[in-house]
Amino acid sequence: MDNLVTWSTKLANSSAHSDVYVMTVFWRESDLVGGTTAAAFNTEIMKVCAMGVTVVAPSGTDGAPGITYRSSTSSKCGYDALFPASSPYVTAVGSTMGIEVGDPEVVCQSDLGGDITSGGGFSALFPAFAEQKSAISGYFSKVSTAPYGGYSSGGRGYPDVAVAAKNFVPINGNELYRTSSGMPSIVVGMVTLINAARKASGRPTLGWLNPLLYVNQGTFANDITSGNNKCTSYACCDQGYYAAPGWDPVTGFGSIDFKKLYTLLVSGAVPTSSPTPSAATLASTGER
Numbered sequence: 001m002d003n004l005v006t007w008s009t010k011l012a013n014s015s016a017h018s019d020v021y022v023m024t025v026f027w028r029e030s031d032l033v034g035g036t037t038a039a040a041f042n043t044e045i046m047k048v049c050a051m052g053v054t055v056v057a058p059s060g061t062d063g064a065p066g067i068t069y070r071s072s073t074s075s076k077c078g079y080d081a082l083f084p085a086s087s088p089y090v091t092a093v094g095s096t097m098g099i100e101v102g103d104p105e106v107v108c109q110s111d112l113g114g115d116i117t118s119g120g121g122f123s124a125l126f127p128a129f130a131e132q133k134s135a136i137s138g139y140f141s142k143v144s145t146a147p148y149g150g151y152s153s154g155g156r157g158y159p160d161v162a163v164a165a166k167n168f169v170p171i172n173g174n175e176l177y178r179t180s181s182g183m184p185s186i187v188v189g190m191v192t193l194i195n196a197a198r199k200a201s202g203r204p205t206l207g208w209l210n211p212l213l214y215v216n217q218g219t220f221a222n223d224i225t226s227g228n229n230k231c232t233s234y235a236c237c238d239q240g241y242y243a244a245p246g247w248d249p250v251t252g253f254g255s256i257d258f259k260k261l262y263t264l265l266v267s268g269a270v271p272t273s274s275p276t277p278s279a280a281t282l283a284s285t286g287e288r
Contacts, residue, residue: 001027001037004084008044012051019205020191022184023057023090028068029081029124038083038125045089049208054191056184057085059092059159060119063110063229064151064240064249070232077237079121079151085158086123088132091209092158093184094118094251095165096224107227107243107250108165110234116165117231120241120249122155131214132157135247143244150239160213161221162251163187190258197266206265218246218253220261227251 004025011017032038045055059082062070066080085092095108095118108114122128128136136157140146163186195205206212213220229250230240241249 001032001041005037005040005044008041008048011053012044012047017048017051017053019052019195020054020056020188022188023055023084024184026057026060026085027083028066029083029086030068032083032125038087041084042087042089042126045084045087049089052205052207054091054195054206054209055084055089056091056093056187056191058119058184059085059094059252061095061116062119062232063117063237064119064121064147065230065232065237066119066121067232069237069239070234072232072235072237075236075238077232077235077239079124079239081121081123081125081155081158082119083123083125085119086126086156088126088129088156088210089208091160091187091213092120092252093187094120094159094162095183096162096251096255097164097166099164100167104226105164105222105224105255107224107229109227109229109231111231111236112227114166116233118159118162118165118227118229118250120157120159120229120251122152122157122249124152124155126156127154128156129210131211135214135217138246139244139248142246143242143248145242147241148238157247157249159249159252160210161187161253162224162255164255187256190256190261194262194265197262201266212265213253214247216264220264221252221254221256223254224248224251 065077068080069077097108098105228242
């Protein structure tokens, strides 16, 4: 974790940087409670976003319970959000499946043959940012099955968006890897193409992407309304969330439609928002 803070600090103090970065390392929030490293990283990434840089990370492969309960032998697990996906300044990417075999697109679930389950939930460390609050309240008013209690109702909700994950096989050199950690690289490619077009027309790079996604209320995505993230990669729990119309803590706004996102962020009137400091720890955490 200290290496992550060192990296983010150097990046924030550098004038030479890329327009977008993908992070495939992660920690359980339960390991970070009471510490200062997550807060330090959050502060530095806030600066990085203000420099016009977008940071992307996977929402995880073990559903809402997280890796803490990967090998649980009881259905009574818990919620343990994944960091840095839970940082407000990182765009978290969830997982879907179905389209790889011509079926309807649904939540990627290990219990349905997806190998992994889309991570997601609510942070116990960071509060929801302003543009996200209405999406969160909308979720609880629309979801047909209320989630099992024990989550932070005031926390930053994630993921923000999703991409198809089942049978995703990235190539590293001459090696093929069947992994979900490479999924955010798809979003990185999209952001890179959008930034190139924006720079060509004299517009700034996207930077902190999350407010743009929420202000536009998912008009750029295929809404995923079927499935849940109650299972880890190997076990199923009572804890977890169900997909619902609009944003949800399973696939975010849904799988990105690149053509729509490109048109929106290159040709459309894009609202601007600059990062502002948020508390490292929720001042008051409401639990449901």
